[in-house]
Amino acid sequence: MLETILPPEKYEVTTVTSGKEALALLDKKEWDLVISDIMMPQMSGYELTRLIRERYSLTELPILLLTARSEPRDIQSGFLAGANDYVKKPVEALEIRSRIEGLTTIKKVVQEQLQLEAAWLQAQIQPHFLFNTLNAVIALSDIDLDKMRNLLEEFSHFLRHKFKFQNMDELIPIEEELSVVRSYLYIEQVRYENRLQVIWEIDECEDLRIPFLTIQPLVENAIRHGIMKRIHGGQIFIRVSVRETYTEISVEDDGTGMDKDTILRIKETRAGSKSGVGLINTNLRLKRHFGTGLEIESTPGHGTKVSFIVKNKVRLVTK
Template identity: 55%
Template sequence: MIPGAAIGEMAAAANLPPLLNERKMHILAVDDDPVNLNVLVGILSTEPYTITTAQSAREALILLDTRQWDLLIADVMMPHMSGYELTQRVREHYSLSELPVLLLTARSQPADIYTGFSSGANDYVTKPVDALELKYRIRALTALKQSIHERLRMEAAYLQAQIHPHFLFNTLNSIMALSDIDTDRMRDLGYAFASYLRISFDFLNTGELVELSHELELAKAYLHIEQVRFEDRLSVVWEVEPGISLLLPPLTIQPLIENAVRHGLLSRNQGGTVHIRIARRDGFTLIEVKDNGKGMEQEKVIQLLNPTMKGKGGIGIANTHRRLMQLYGQGLSIVSKPGEGTTVSFVIPDNRNM
């Protein structure tokens, strides 16, 4: 006969909140004691997680750069670098929602708990660990990570689908105007506009990764439309190394190009040039959008990357930055100078296991 307490625990375990999708969550567990790691792995063996272990904080920092992680579990008391210090290092690259951290501690005094939260931890569990409590706290933190990630993806797709009315009407007017003077150019513009609309509403935009060719098709359709509309005011230079094939988050290139065209170049009467470069490097692919437009002050750069900034232009850039941070631990790099232009870039690491 199963004891009443055991029955209650089994019932509670059966009621653990479900994950948002079927993908296995990847957890990195750090403890200098291999016995503790084995116990942790055993407790989570029936859960939908892939557990990777490390026996030092330094080893954990190396592993963090090898894939996308959904949760970091760290023991507080470790030699050389404590769990507190490890959490502080993690927060230099990941926010609370981008990589939740759960600390395991034998100390449960208010001062110890305060130290954990002030170092950047999301939650803590005291030792000896209660298996059911640990499962619930882990499920809550992984659900947080999933929900934030899903929201950012859906936000990006929503922003792309909200086509600016002026862009829509001006493009249609250009098509109508060309029908009287150049039917070939009208046909090309019509095809580009159809491609732009089709990709903007594509369900692939709500996914996690797409082919580079999908992103480039959208960017080229957008630029073709703008070049027809603004003619000599907008020049485009493509510098894409042949043979590059990679997966990247959807809607990461086109928002950068649109921001460069609308806010960097076309805000000036003389316009300018947007330069798109995609190049292979040792261990990663570099994607860069450069313009010789009006540029901006460093304060504006900081605002663009701030997810709390209000305004349509800032939201798109901030969203792209945060999605890249979620996946790779590094987001957009923006270098700008008033009167000289802006360069926005990001990297896609090679062989990044998702």
């Protein structure tokens, strides 16, 4: 039906016969809109909508329901399940095209705004970080010129990548992300010296690709809000652990830890103190790319572990 209503040069339509098939397709690519009949075998449109809303917000993946029933309570049920709009059957071509264009346009505008917001948030550099780094450069100019040059080189590398906006929504090789992390940690270790200990545990994972600037904000958060709140500093563990079907990337510290409310605010994307901005933003971007976000384990006074999962690519073996 939709194939005949929507012009193929403007819309690419994929049709499935059940809600289960629709859910299976969600991870295959990015979708602009889901159009579902309310009455379907095995899984209703309401149930499908609820399941999609567990992963995608109203603006991340709009849902348009088709219904032969127009009672107020039926319409209310659709909106309560998480639908953006509904169209009564039999469908009129002009009406459904208008509804589809409206929903897809809203998604595009919101997505562009999110990309700008992500670029801004990820590129923010705290003034104290800049000032302290420059002060370290000045201090080293009197005692160790080679170390000063190394610090400037790493600082330049870090800044170049921080302002690499064109890649904000792309997946990059993990080694490129780890290179940014190494530059950042070099700068911080020059500043904090023995107060900051870094342990790397990286499995071979050259094929792995992750969103730009996802590990660095976790490391920065661990140092600023965990380790350096303690007089004697502490340790940070950066791990990339390759399993059979997935890879776990984690940043763990033995710092001050987080309380339950802070963890809940980050995972539910609620506004709050500035300490959670980097984690909230990273959590949102990971969900958009992989369907799941950050896992946070923390005990006040004993440290925090922040991790995320990336499914490994399936490798086909031919004989």
